[in-house]
C-alpha cells in the first residue's frame with residue numbers, strides 16, 4: 001500500500017526539515033506559501049495538511065495563513081487541516097477551527113504530541129472516506145429518495161418491484177418519513193410516469209368538501225356549484241392518485257371510495273352518469289389502520305382493498321446512518337441555494353444529528369439543517385446552529401413563546417395519541433375546532 005500523503009505548509013526551512021524528519025512514515029509534500037500549497041493539494045490530494053498560520057507575505061500575522069486554510073477547505077472539504085499557531089495565540093486557533101480546521105497545535109513543536117495528532121487525523125480521514133464510499137454504494141436507486149440504511153434499501157427494492165404493477169400500495173409511517181416521496185417514486189417508475197400524479201391530503205380538507213374534491217360535481221349539485229367540475233380522481237386518469245392520510249377519511253366517504261376501487265367507475269356529486277377512470281391508487285397513513293378498524297373509524301373491507309402491498313417506512317431514528325447522510329445532502333443543497341460558505345458539521349453537531357430522536361423525521365431534519373445553514377457563522381454547522389443538545393432532546397429555553405409552543409405541541413401530540421389519531425376526537429379533547437387543530441398540526445409538522 002502506498003504511504004499516506006501529508007502536506008506540510010511551512011515557510012521556515014529549518015522547521016520544514018525537522019517536520020520532514022519527524023513524519024518519515026508518511027509521504028511528505030512541502031509547500032512554503034499559499035500558491036504552492038494549492039498546487040500540491042490539487043496534484044496529490046493529501047488526506048492531512050499541517051499548516052503554519054504565519055505565511056508570507058504576512059509571516060508575522062495570520063491573515064495569509066487563514067486565507068490559505070480557507071482555500072484548502074473550499075477546494076477539498078474532506079481534508080483534515082491541522083493549524084500550527086504561535087504560542088498563546090488562542091484566538092487564531094479558535095478562528096481556524098471555526099473556518100473548518102480539524103485541529104490546532106501551538107508552537108513550540110513537540111514532535112511526539114504532533115505525531116499523535118497527525119496520526120489521529122489520518123485515522124479519521126480514512127474512516128470518513130470509507131463511510132462515504134459505503135454510503136455511495138448503498139444509496140437507494142430511486143431518484144430523489146436518499147438512504148444508506150438497510151431498511152431504505154429494502155423499501156427501494158419493493159418500490160421498484162411494485163411500481164410496474166397496478167397493485168394498490170399503502171405506505172405507512174410517521175409524519176415526515178417520506179411517504180409522499182415514495183409515492184412519487186412509484187409513479188415515476190411506472191408505465192404511467194408520463195401522465196399526472198395527483199395528490200390529495202384527506203386530513204387537510206374539511207369533511208364536507210372532501211367528497212366533491214375527490215369525485216367532482218355536476219352543475220347545481222349544491223349551492224355555489226356553478227360549473228361541472230372534475231374531481232381529483234378523474235384528474236388522475238391514466239396516472240397515479242395519491243390519497244394521503246387516508247385514515248382521516250370520514251367513514252361515510254370510505255364506502256364511496258371502496259365502490260370506486262372495486263368497479264373503477266365513479267359518479268360526480270349530483271350526477272347520475274357512471275364515469276370510468278383508469279388510475280393507479282397509492283395511499284398513505286401515519287395511523288395504525290387496524291386499530292382504527294377496531295374503533296369503528298375505518299372500514300375493514302376498504303383496508304383490505306388498499307393494502308394489497310403494504311410498505312412500512314421506519315422512523316428516521318431507526319434508520320442507522322440515514323440521519324447523517326440526509327443531513328449532509330440537505331446541507332449541500334441549502335448551502336448552494338443560499339449561496340452560503342457552509343461545508344460541513346462540527347463533530348459534536350454530527351454526533352447530535354445521529355443521536356437525536358427526530359420526532360418530525362426527515363422533514364424536521366431538512367428544516368433544521370436549512371435554518372442552521374442560514375444561521376452558521378463559520379464553515380461548519382455547530383451544535384448551537386442546530387438547536388440540538390448532546391442528549392438529543394430540546395435545548396432548554398426560557399423564551400415565553402418557545403415554552404408555550406412546546407407545551408402546545410405536547411398537548412396536541414398527546415390528544416392525537418389518546419384519540420388514536422382521530423382528528424375530530426382530538427379536537428374535542430383539546431376544546432378546539434378541527435380547522436384550529438389542523439393549523440396546529442401543520443405548525444408542528446404533525447401533518448402537512
Ligand SMILES: Nc1ncnc2c1ncn2[C@@H]1O[C@H](COP(=O)(O)OP(=O)(O)OP(=O)(O)O)[C@@H](O)[C@H]1O
Nearest residue numbers: 144145146175176177178179180181362363447448
Ligand atoms: N429518503 C428521502 N430522501 C430525500 N428527501 C426526503 C426523503 N424522505 C423525505 N424527504 C424529504 O422530507 C420531507 C417530508 O417528506 P414527505 O412529505 O414525503 O413525508 P410524509 O411522510 O409524506 O409526511 P406527512 O406524513 O407529513 O405527509 C420532504 O421535503 C421530502 O422531500
